[in-house]
Amino acid sequence: MSFQLSSEQEAVRDVVREFGENEIRPVAREHDETREYPHDLVEEAAKYDLVAPTIAEEYGGAGMDLLTAVVVTEELWRADPGIGSAIGSRGFGTTMIQEFGDEWMKEEWLPKVAAGDAATCSCISEPAHGSDVAGIETRAELDEEAGEWVLNGDKMWITNGTIADVAVVMAKTSPGERHRGITAFLVEADREGFEPTKIDNKLGIRASDLAEIRLNDVRVPEDNVIGAVDQGFYQLMAFFAGGRTSVAAQAVGAAQGALDAAIDYAEEREQGGQKIKEYQAISHKVAEMATNVEAARSLTYRAASVVDADGNDQLAAKFASMAKLFASERAVEVADEGIQVHGGAGFVTDHPAERFYRDARITKIYEGTSEIQKNIISDQVF
16 A cells, blocks of 8 residues: 655655754764753754644644654654654653643643643653553552642653653552553652653663653642543553554664665775675665665555554554564664675764664664564454
């Protein structure tokens, strides 16, 4: 099935690609090496509606559908996965607020995020619970006299953890009930007991912020429950298909960036009196890389279209998992071959090949590992 982008979506692609080439690529290596969060680039990206682009127009967002947002993500990661992640993850958690939050939550936070003035984070994973979301141990107990929930626990691998202004925190409100006892809370980052610690020793996407967050008797009003008590897991499941499709788009972008770098190098590097692109060994590598990128892109666009259709949750889950699995696995393979095309030059930071290789690897892990995606796909197939 072919997915032809509309003229509007092609125009969006052109804008993001120009932004990536002019603003992101020139500073990508610097941000990778210094691990400095790209605050200025986030502010600039917000002017082009590239920050949390699916936020509805009534709250200051671009109101993009998933397919258009996928195009944005792909192009940001094509320019540089680290900075692309920093920009693209700025609104983590806003989908939960937009879909299930009270109106005051939407009015207070969504316009700020869309404008680049605030960042959100989504606190799900824990030191002992990554793929096993239902097993989280963070607790929320109701202090009825004070009219407040008291949260305690540790959250791990939290994107935007140290720069977020507000967090969506998943916590157990009915211990022992597994997924039936989880609730989503809106937690402002300046509340007492909200303690983030930056994680700096990352393999890749180093310009993106990552943290561990300790919740030490954090108190929030009863009104800060997002959706309904004990319904957080079900609410979260509504977004996994979209999230996994977005990660597939990240993988496609990283793979395309690695392919671009390999093509540029093959057209410049001479060996044995000719450009290395003229050697069949190199040209065949590039041919296979390009084919894998295009296959991953097609599957990702199809997944986005199925999720956008919003008519069959099982079909959306299947295609989203297929797209994430295939695109992430191919991205790592393409980036690996990109280093091989560069030879020794690909093993040092003089060229972006090694950075794309390091950055692509994360797409096989977060939003559900490749192994989890295979479980989901096989469940749907059988």
